[in-house]
Amino acid sequence: MKTWKAVVLMIVLLFAFAGCGNDSVGGAETGNMAGQIEDEANKFNPRQTKCPVCGGAPIKAEFYYDTNRGRIYFDKEECLNKFKQNPEESLRAYTDKLMQKRMQEERQMRQRMREEAQKMQQGG
Numbered sequence: 126m127k128t129w130k131a132v133v134l135m136i137v138l139l140f141a142f143a144g145c146g147n148d149s150v151g152g153a154e155t156g157n158m159a160g161q162i163e164d165e166a167n168k169f170n171p172r173q174t175k176c177p178v179c180g181g182a183p184i185k186a187e188f189y190y191d192t193n194r195g196r197i198y199f200d201k202e203e204c205l206n207k208f209k210q211n212p213e214e215s216l217r218a219y220t221d222k223l224m225q226k227r228m229q230e231e232r233q234m235r236q237r238m239r240e241e242a243q244k245m246q247q248g249g
């Protein structure tokens with residue numbers, strides 16, 4: 126029976142990703158995910174941890190911009206102002222970046238699953 130093994134593997138991988146798969150790839154900064162900010166606003170990206178303008182962290186509850194798809198947070202006022210100067214363009218750039226990251230994460234996850242499956246088939 127190999128099927129249940131694959132199912133278990135998938136669950137394990139999903140949890141592994143949920144545990145360490147926040148936005149801080151290559152950086153160890155903790156906390157301040159947009160989803161953890163309790164301002165009752167609809168979040169543009171609940172997993173946002175970094176400023177969309179400069180990539181700085183942590184993001185702050187008081188520096189935000191509301192779009193029709195939710196609230197985006199910034200690390201400092203300077204970045205918020207930069208974003209506001211050209212909101213549509215900035216938002217498009219940010220959305221593109223998010224999409225790319227999501228696709229990259231999916232690729233990595235699939236790659237990891239493939240590797241784990243291979244290991245299992247080799248009896249490891």
Ligand SMILES: [Zn+2]
Pocket residue numbers: 176177178179180181199200201204
């Ligand atoms: Zn910034």
